[in-house]
Amino acid sequence: MQLTNRSKVVVKKEMTLMERLYLPAILAGMWITIKHFLRKKATINYPEVKRPIAQVYRGMHVLKRDEKGAERCTACGLCAVACPAEAITMIAEERKAGEENLYREEKYAATYEINMLRCIFCGDCEEACPKEAIFLTDRIVPSEFLRNDFVYGKDKLVESVSQRVDVSVRQTKEVANFKKDNKQQHNINDLKQFFKNALIKH
Amino acid sequence: MESSFIIGKFILAACVFGLSLFVAMYSTYFERKIAAFLQDRLGPNRAGPFGILQPLADGVKMFMKEEITPIVSNKWLFIFGPSLAMLTALMTGAVIPWAPTYVNGDTYFPLQVADINIGVLYLFGVVSIGVYGIMIGGWASNNKYSLMGALRASSQMISYELAMGLSIIALVMMTGTLSVREIASQQIGWHWNVLYQPLACLIFIICAFAETNRAPFDLPECETELVGGYHTEYSSMKLGFYLFAEYINMFISSAVISTLFFGGYNFPLIYNYVTDPFWVSVVGFAVMMSKTLFFIFLFMWVRWTLPRFRYDQLMHLGWKVLIPLSIINIVLTGIGMWLTDKI
Numbered sequence: 001m002q003l004t005n006r007s008k009v010v011v012k013k014e015m016t017l018m019e020r021l022y023l024p025a026i027l028a029g030m031w032i033t034i035k036h037f038l039r040k041k042a043t044i045n046y047p048e049v050k051r052p053i054a055q056v057y058r059g060m061h062v063l064k065r066d067e068k069g070a071e072r073c074t075a076c077g078l079c080a081v082a083c084p085a086e087a088i089t090m091i092a093e094e095r096k097a098g099e100e101n102l103y104r105e106e107k108y109a110a111t112y113e114i115n116m117l118r119c120i121f122c123g124d125c126e127e128a129c130p131k132e133a134i135f136l137t138d139r140i141v142p143s144e145f146l147r148n149d150f151v152y153g154k155d156k157l158v159e160s161v162s163q164r165v166d167v168s169v170r171q172t173k174e175v176a177n178f179k180k181d182n183k184q185q186h187n188i189n190d191l192k193q194f195f196k197n198a199l200i201k202h
Numbered sequence: 203m204e205s206s207f208i209i210g211k212f213i214l215a216a217c218v219f220g221l222s223l224f225v226a227m228y229s230t231y232f233e234r235k236i237a238a239f240l241q242d243r244l245g246p247n248r249a250g251p252f253g254i255l256q257p258l259a260d261g262v263k264m265f266m267k268e269e270i271t272p273i274v275s276n277k278w279l280f281i282f283g284p285s286l287a288m289l290t291a292l293m294t295g296a297v298i299p300w301a302p303t304y305v306n307g308d309t310y311f312p313l314q315v316a317d318i319n320i321g322v323l324y325l326f327g328v329v330s331i332g333v334y335g336i337m338i339g340g341w342a343s344n345n346k347y348s349l350m351g352a353l354r355a356s357s358q359m360i361s362y363e364l365a366m367g368l369s370i371i372a373l374v375m376m377t378g379t380l381s382v383r384e385i386a387s388q389q390i391g392w393h394w395n396v397l398y399q400p401l402a403c404l405i406f407i408i409c410a411f412a413e414t415n416r417a418p419f420d421l422p423e424c425e426t427e428l429v430g431g432y433h434t435e436y437s438s439m440k441l442g443f444y445l446f447a448e449y450i451n452m453f454i455s456s457a458v459i460s461t462l463f464f465g466g467y468n469f470p471l472i473y474n475y476v477t478d479p480f481w482v483s484v485v486g487f488a489v490m491m492s493k494t495l496f497f498i499f500l501f502m503w504v505r506w507t508l509p510r511f512r513y514d515q516l517m518h519l520g521w522k523v524l525i526p527l528s529i530i531n532i533v534l535t536g537i538g539m540w541l542t543d544k545i
């Protein structure tokens with residue numbers, strides 16, 4: 001029964017003598033491989049040579065400190081809300097008297113964890129943060145043997161006072177202005193969404 | 203026979219032994235390097251400069267691996283298999299003339315471990331014992347895949363040995379000797395046998411690929427169908443022995459191809475410039491080694507170019523193409539010799 005007229009009769013072509021000898025084809029194949037022998041290799045010797053990456057490459061996060069060395073994060077949770085992968089969790093705490101040099105705001109993140117296996121390095125957390133506290137950097141998340149080791153706490157995320165992580169390429173004035181611009185649709189939407197969620201929750 | 207002669211032979215045997223092991227060791231390195239280069243990669247380059255210590259690292263790794271002998275296997279045969287494979291692989295190097303005979307006045311020392319007048323037959327004999335190593339290993343493992351691999355290896359070896367032997371007959375007819383040294387020394391200058399027996403040479407090379415179980419004839423150990431073939435159950439250095447034996451076989455096959463068909467230690471015009479007996483031997487050895495290394499490269503080059511044959515294609519090629527071709531070659535050689543009044 002013929003259902004359509006699109007079917008094609010396949011012919012099994014008899015090979016010519018030249019093809020059946022195989023040798024010409026083998027030599028042609030060997031010529032192809034030997035041409036690759038001297039070609040420039042595609043391999044990059046990783047730890048010594050690094051692949052060139054964009055200036056604004058989105059790699060491992062850093063939690064910034066301010067000029068005086070106090071943590072900038074105020075545990076507002078906006079990054080966690082913005083995160084599409086739900087990779088961020090935190091527990092907020094109130095700053096006690098005498099801790100002003102440690103935390104910039106009156107509320108701070110007692111624990112702050114990013115699950116690097118969930119994270120898709122989209123940078124939304126960075127964009128959402130009102131305190132310029134979280135940034136993605138060009139550092140690469142190293143491989144681990146255990147899943148738990150990929151949950152990065154504050155010990156790995158907060159930059160050390162002496163060794164600051166430079167994020168100036170991402171922290172340009174334009175970016176800052178864009179973030180603070182409340183007329184921008186994305187900010188308005190985010191805020192609306194945030195309050196809506198907060199209302200639903202309570 | 204003087205004692206110095208015997209001691210010399212012992213030293214030579216030890217040298218050939220060491221050479222085989224050394225070349226096989228570095229073949230594993232170059233195999234990986236060449237594979238990488240043909241595929242636009244860099245290959246091993248971490249152990250030492252350019253990864254030159256990689257074979258040592260591999261060897262240490264092999265020794266440190268856990269050694270597993272399956273409970274259902276036949277213990278003695280299980281150990282005997284790889285040992286036999288290794289033993290026969292190392293035995294073949296004995297009849298190959300590595301350099302021209304050292305003649306200095308009265309001193310006469312052939313740089314060949316054993317100059318037996320049936321060298322070619324000896325080669326064939328030892329090589330065909332080599333298949334027992336694979337067969338015993340595959341059988342003793344008590345594993346279906348291993349057994350399949352062993353079966354394939356033995357039937358493949360038997361089929362290709364026939365064609366190989368027949369292709370050599372044409373050569374033997376022409377040279378009139380079975381001694382490997384004679385055959386090598388007859389090809390002085392440009393009189394390489396490949397120019398007189400191109401078809402035999404081609405058949406011999408193809409069969410050598412099949413005999414050493416190298417791609418495109420690596421059916422006994424094809425990963426896609428048989429896990430690991432005859433060495434599926436092997437681990438640690440026993441596996442290492444099998445792999446090592448394969449590389450030694452490759453080295454010896456390359457040496458045999460260069461001796462029988464490509465002039466061995468002969469290179470045109472070279473002896474017009476080199477006359478000092480010591481340097482004659484050294485240059486001869488260098489020429490022989492470079493030919494051998496070229497054929498090792500060819501082995502690897504082919505392996506990383508061609509896909510594996512299907513089993514029926516392999517048998518078809520062996521029985522219906524190569525054997526008739528080599529018989530035709532014998533007839534042609536006979537006619538040729540008759541026409542040129544050699545008989």
Ligand code: SF4
Binds near residue numbers: 123125
């Ligand atoms: S980069 Fe994206 S996915 Fe990763 S933590 Fe930030 S918002 Fe979440």
Ligand code: SF4
Binds near residue numbers: 133
């Ligand atoms: S990192 Fe920024 S957005 Fe996230 S909790 Fe801290 S202050 Fe808020």
